Amino acid sequence: MRRSAEATKAAILAAARERFATDGYEKATIRAIAIDADIDPSMVMRYFGNKDRLFAAAAEFSLDLPDLTATPRDQVGATLVRHFLARWQADDALQILLRTGVTNETAAERIRDVFAAQLAPLIIHLVGDPRQAPTRAALVASQMLGMALCRYILRFPPAVAMSDDEVIAWVSPTIQNYLTGEHPDAH
Amino acid sequence: MRRSAEATKAAILAAARERFATDGYEKATIRAIAIDADIDPSMVMRYFGNKDRLFAAAAEFSLDLPDLTATPRDQVGATLVRHFLARWQADDALQILLRTGVTNETAAERIRDVFAAQLAPLIIHLVGDPRQAPTRAALVASQMLGMALCRYILRFPPAVAMSDDEVIAWVSPTIQNYLTGEHPDAH
């Protein structure tokens, strides 16, 4: 026994996360993941059953939004943007979801659920009306996911070159408006 | 000869566009495209050489930005958002690029080039300083691509439910700010 079962399982999971994050679901092969984890492909099946379940385990994910009820109302946008940037950079989870969610319905559903579920309470706390929460959550998601797309996936040079503080300075007013701004007339 | 060469080539291209748009590069197979075009897979190779060149032909794309120099300065954001929505819905080209650009470097480069090249002149016309153009273009791209991602790819229910006019009402101020707003202090 070279390693304990837990150790190799963790090694496989780490390799899978990296490969899914950079290659997406289709291009990330079990064989390549196995090589990265220095193990035979059949062990991946032994520990995770099949590729789908391996992906599900690798894409486990939460936004980990902090409690913002104590944050001054006019700074909740900046705080949220700052937190999102940290969350993107903490691990590969969001990159995995973005890279695969674009062509994989299961991953897409995961993203939808995560953003809807974790953003809604905050928004309801900020604006009274719960009916506005889904729309405002979608707007926040569009800007945050869009920035992540440009910066970490497509790697737009100017988006990559911007410092975290610059991104915060530009994007915070947008998020603040989507969260607490009054509903504009749709003409 | 059932069809002219031009006709079948066009049929293949149409089928390829649809399949690339819904499935992405890897999952869209030559065989499936051939079936859709009602032709033998080998003909796809005859006309386009290989899958890469077929994709390049299918992903031919331009933003078709209108001339906004005559638009009142304070309405350029709304006009641009309106145009982008129309552009998304006109054909599959942008969906192809988004679905594939996330895992395919060639497509990613295409997106970067298109946004940088076609947005920069407008921005330089609006703000004097050409050095700010790349950053502002990236910000605009982040919001427009993000909204497209949520609305047409991930299909967030609230983003799908919003009318075009609602999207325009919410997003226009953001784009207007990225285009003409003064550079914020990065703290």
Add this chain to the structure above:
DNA sequence: AGTGTAGGCCAACACCCGTTGACTTCGGAA
């Protein structure tokens, strides 16, 4: 009517994929 050719089909190739099951090796308990 005969024929050249453009348009199309068919079968196969080499390769890679996820997945399976039987076999081997090692380490610790008896």
Add this chain to the structure above:
DNA sequence: TTCCGAAGTCAACGGGTGTTGGCCTACACT
């Protein structure tokens, strides 16, 4: 020391993929 079970390897399977080259076939000309 023996032995059993856990950890790991190996070779193969069935299927799908991009790609190739030879063959057919129907039309527009002479």
